[in-house]
Amino acid sequence: MDWNAWHGKYDVADSWMERRLRTVQSQTRAALDDAPAGPLKVISLCAGDGRDLLHVLSDHPRRHEVRARLVELDARNTAAASETARLAKLDQVEVVTGDASLIDQYRDMTPADLVLVCGVFGNITDSDIEGTIGACNQLCKTGGTVIWTRNRAAPDRVPMICQWFDEQGFELQWLSEPGAGYGVGVHRFTGTPRPLRTGTRLFEFVGYDVLRRRETAQSG
Template identity: 35%
Template sequence: MDWQSWHENYRSFSPLQLRLEEVCQQVTEAINAVAPSRVQVLSLCAGDGRDLLKALQSGHTSKEVDATLIELDPGLVEQGRKAFAEHGLSDSVQFRCADATSFATYQGLPKADIVMVCGVFGNVRGPHVQQLIFSLKAFCRQGARVIWTRSLNEFDDGETAAQEIRGWFAQAGFQETVFTRTPEGTFAVSSVAYGAEQTPLPSTGRMFEFSAFWEVH
């Protein structure tokens, strides 16, 4: 999959633009809501990080942010690094060009106040979805927020999948704070808060596997 070309859809595809706006709003609200005055952010399969960048440039956050963005595509990583540097954020926002499915990728990172899982669940199937959700606990400080998205395409029963995701987050110890659909009804965007104790991060293994096909996720 050519993910650099895929990201060009943000220029003209209204549903993605609307999803980006909602994600940015929820990220902004989460930054302001979590307890620490300096907020630690982790983004899985981050692309070029435009959602976080847009939130940080919104002017609606009053806290300092340190972020680690995980992305395997080197072209997107380079685009993202350049964009954050242009806004004077290269010291506080770091990219890891690595496999987001592997626990080894996250070794040495601090627990996060905000975890972003945007554009991921639409490309994960079956038990791997639940496995990913339960694995997210290992990244979270108590009181952390997770922001996630899911396409609501009829061809893959997206509405049912979104409801299953909500249920699995509840089972994993997360409390839903926001759940909304974009105005065109194409995507679900949600934030959940983690209230349970911190859990250790496995040193090896995989959190999930991607499905064999790709969609506008």
């Protein structure tokens, strides 16, 4: 999968990807609006070209209060994100070209006020989804927010994802409608952050296309 070219689908007007992006951006803006006064930390896993966060920060009243780290493996995407941040004069945004599954990438940014896990859950196995959610209480501060996405193709994993978040001390704040054509969820952490387990890997990024082929082969 060419993940740089894949981002071009966001530019197709009223496509499901464009609508999902607008939804994530809206929920990101709301999370920043509702966050306590003072400096804020934001981390984004598999951040792509960063448009879900950077396009919000560019004109947000709290833009200069936000310290953010975006981690993405594709160097073309990180180059685009870095240029977007530069043009918007977002001096506290750090774009890292690296493996977002390695928890050490976030070591000095946790616990964060906002954690973005967008474009991840549809590309990893169920066990890795559960494990990543299990680690969100290391990434997120008490009262902090996790915004995540997952396609709603059968078998629909969104209800299970909500259950896994609930089991880890997160309360559901908002969930897109089942018929929206995509899944976007917002959870708030009500527990106490756990120490970061450095040296651990959160998931293996398999890819949606590979997962689909596996499921088809198993069902056949």
